[in-house]
Amino acid sequence: MVTLAAGLDWGIFFKPAFDGSGNYLRFLFVGLQWTLLVSLLSWVLAFIVGAFIGILRTFPGKFLPTLAAVYVEIFRNIPLLVQLFLWYFVFPEIVPGLGTWFKQGFSPLFQQLISGVLCLGLFTAARVAEQVRSGINSLGSGQRGAGLALGLNLMQVYRLILLPVAFRIIVPTLTSEFLNTIKNSAVVSTIGLAELSRQSQQLGEFTAHWYEAFIAVTVLYGIINITVMLISRLLERAIRLPGYVGGRG
Amino acid sequence: MYEFDWSSIPGALPFLWHGMVRTLQITGVAIVVGIVLGTVIALLRLSKNWILSNLAALYVNGFRSIPLVMVLLWFYLLVPQLISSLIGRPAMDIRLLSAFVAFALFEASYYAEIIRAGIQSVSTGQISAGLALGMTRGLTMRLIILPQAFRRMVPLLLTQAIILFQDTSLVYVIGLAEFFGVAYNTGNRDGTLVEMLLFAGAVYFVISFGASMLVRTLQGKLAS
Numbered sequence: 001m002v003t004l005a006a007g008l009d010w011g012i013f014f015k016p017a018f019d020g021s022g023n024y025l026r027f028l029f030v031g032l033q034w035t036l037l038v039s040l041l042s043w044v045l046a047f048i049v050g051a052f053i054g055i056l057r058t059f060p061g062k063f064l065p066t067l068a069a070v071y072v073e074i075f076r077n078i079p080l081l082v083q084l085f086l087w088y089f090v091f092p093e094i095v096p097g098l099g100t101w102f103k104q105g106f107s108p109l110f111q112q113l114i115s116g117v118l119c120l121g122l123f124t125a126a127r128v129a130e131q132v133r134s135g136i137n138s139l140g141s142g143q144r145g146a147g148l149a150l151g152l153n154l155m156q157v158y159r160l161i162l163l164p165v166a167f168r169i170i171v172p173t174l175t176s177e178f179l180n181t182i183k184n185s186a187v188v189s190t191i192g193l194a195e196l197s198r199q200s201q202q203l204g205e206f207t208a209h210w211y212e213a214f215i216a217v218t219v220l221y222g223i224i225n226i227t228v229m230l231i232s233r234l235l236e237r238a239i240r241l242p243g244y245v246g247g248r249g
Numbered sequence: 250m251y252e253f254d255w256s257s258i259p260g261a262l263p264f265l266w267h268g269m270v271r272t273l274q275i276t277g278v279a280i281v282v283g284i285v286l287g288t289v290i291a292l293l294r295l296s297k298n299w300i301l302s303n304l305a306a307l308y309v310n311g312f313r314s315i316p317l318v319m320v321l322l323w324f325y326l327l328v329p330q331l332i333s334s335l336i337g338r339p340a341m342d343i344r345l346l347s348a349f350v351a352f353a354l355f356e357a358s359y360y361a362e363i364i365r366a367g368i369q370s371v372s373t374g375q376i377s378a379g380l381a382l383g384m385t386r387g388l389t390m391r392l393i394i395l396p397q398a399f400r401r402m403v404p405l406l407l408t409q410a411i412i413l414f415q416d417t418s419l420v421y422v423i424g425l426a427e428f429f430g431v432a433y434n435t436g437n438r439d440g441t442l443v444e445m446l447l448f449a450g451a452v453y454f455v456i457s458f459g460a461s462m463l464v465r466t467l468q469g470k471l472a473s
Contacts (some may be wrong), residue, residue: 077457079415082429082450090443094251179314186316190422197318210326218315218323225314 008212018206031199032220038116038195039182045121046181047174050128055158057133068129075126080187083123088115088191108192116188124181131173135166168239175232182224196220257439258448261431268431269452275348275417275427280410282353287360292390294365305361312358318422324351325423344425348417356413363409367402368394404468411460415453428452 013025021027056068075083088111092099102111139162147157189198200217204210293305312320328347371394379389399406418429426434429449436445 073458073461074454077411077415077454077461078450079418079429079453081418081421082446082453085433085446086450090446093443096250183314183316186318187419189318197316197322200319201322204326214319214323214326218319221315221319 008215009209010212012203012207012209012212013216015207018202024203024207027203028196028199028216028220031194031196031217034193034195035182035185036224038113038120038185038188038193039178041117042120042124042185043178043181045117046124046128046177049122049125051132053125053129054132055136055163057129058136060154072126072129075123080119080123080184081190084115084119084187084191087119088112091115112188112191112193115191116185116193120181120184120188123184124177127177127180128174131170131177132166135170136162138169139165165241168241171232171236171239175228175235178232179225179228182228183221251443253444254441255444255448257435257441258444261435261439261445264431264435265428265452268426268428271345271425272414272417272427272429275345275352275420276410276414278349279352279356279413279417283356283360283413284364284406286353286357287364288395290357290361291364291368294361295368309358309361312355313362317355317416317419320355321348321351321419321423324348324354342425344420344423347423348420348425352413352417356409359409360406363402363405364398367398367405370401371397400471403471404464407464407467408461411457411464414460415457418453 013028014023016022017024017027019027021030053068053071056064057072059065078086092102102114106114143161143165144157147161148154152160185195186197189195189201192198194202196217200213203213207213290305290308293301294309296302296305325344325347328350329343332343332346375393375397376386376389379393380386384392417427420427421430421433424430432445432449433442436442439445
């Protein structure tokens with residue numbers, strides 16, 4: 001409260017940053033770029049792996065769906081922070097040969113980025129997989145049966161009939177999963193990657209202007225959130241199907 | 250090949266147990282306060298008064314649009330300053346108190362959404378029936394709607410509790426040592442970080458997976 005009583009000093013963002021990279025506004029902007037980069041890369045990985053795992057879960061037979069379920073349970077029942085530390089500290093150590101290659105071949109920044117994206121991507125993939133599965137299951141078995149009866153093979157049934165509809169149905173939940181990815185990306189600050197929340201802590205530590213730093217970063221997260229929601233609303237409108245929830249009748 | 254050294258784990262078990270107690274304390278407080286406050290916020294959100302419903306929506310959307318890491322940092326900034334200006338020196342660990350407050354208020358926003366959906370899933374005919382019987386709106390809510398809504402919500406509330414249990418590991422960012430923090434610190438000190446992190450991951454997995462299995466069984470029973 002003392003700091004607040006003294007008044008907020010927004011001029012702090014135009015003072016030169018401690019690392020000599022420019023002023024603190026630029027400093028936060030760098031953090032914003034890392035947050036967006038980590039989130040987007042993780043999302044691409046999560047979407048590809050998640051779609052694959054989710055599809056496997058709906059396959060006929062026992063083996064592949066079980067394998068996919070094991071993946072989902074493992075990645076859903078270990079905290080994100082623990083997973084991140086496993087990728088960053090443990091994985092390079094226990095896999096023969098990989099550790100030396102990882103530690104010597106990449107700069108610390110790249111090590112953080114790779115660990116962060118792998119962690120966040122594979123973690124989010126488990127959640128995406130569940131949504132893909134429920135999207136496919138929501139179509140019922142009739143469409144699958146009809147496709148097979150027409151002489152399509154299983155791959156064609158998925159590619160031509162089930163997936164085009166299932167993916168459209170789950171766009172809203174995928175959007176909220178992307179928003180979660182952006183929020184979860186703050187966790188990579190713990191291994192030292194200079195994304196938004198890390199930059200706000202650094203700014204606070206070096207200038208003692210904690211409130212200005214936290215308010216600015218909180219507002220930035222809010223702006224990212226609103227932007228993503230607006231984009232997704234446009235996307236939903238562009239691809240919605242007649243006859244389904246939210247679609248044109 | 251990496252040589253595993255599990256020898257430091259038995260000696261660390263008492264500290265890890267202490268950390269787990271702290272993890273469960275934070276989880277417990279956040280569940281209780283979160284559900285109580287979440288119910289109030291859900292009711293406010295559904296109220297006819299637009300000022301109250303907008304305030305409740307602002308609370309929920311505000312908390313849900315920023316990362317938990319930032320929420321924890323915020324409360325570790327605010328709580329100590331509030332406490333020192335109100336009562337001077339606090340009687341308990343200020344990090345723990347900040348974590349309690351942060352998680353309770355943060356979880357309330359998530360519980361509020363679950364509870365709101367639960368209330369809305371009870372058909373409006375039930376409200377009309379209650380009102381027709383001469384009950385007030387408050388009485389209808391308390392005796393007719395909420396009991397049914399909560400019964401339907403139990404699996405979702407528990408699933409959220411499991412997520413919360415895992416999320417408590419994030420108090421690492423404010424330097425509070427609960428289960429994960431103790432595991433990390435011990436591993437770092439003894440040079441057995443690899444083993445400690447694997448052990449911590451396994452413990453979280455066993456507890457969370459076991460709990461989610463129980464929830465699934467319960468869900469099956471409730472459905473039948």
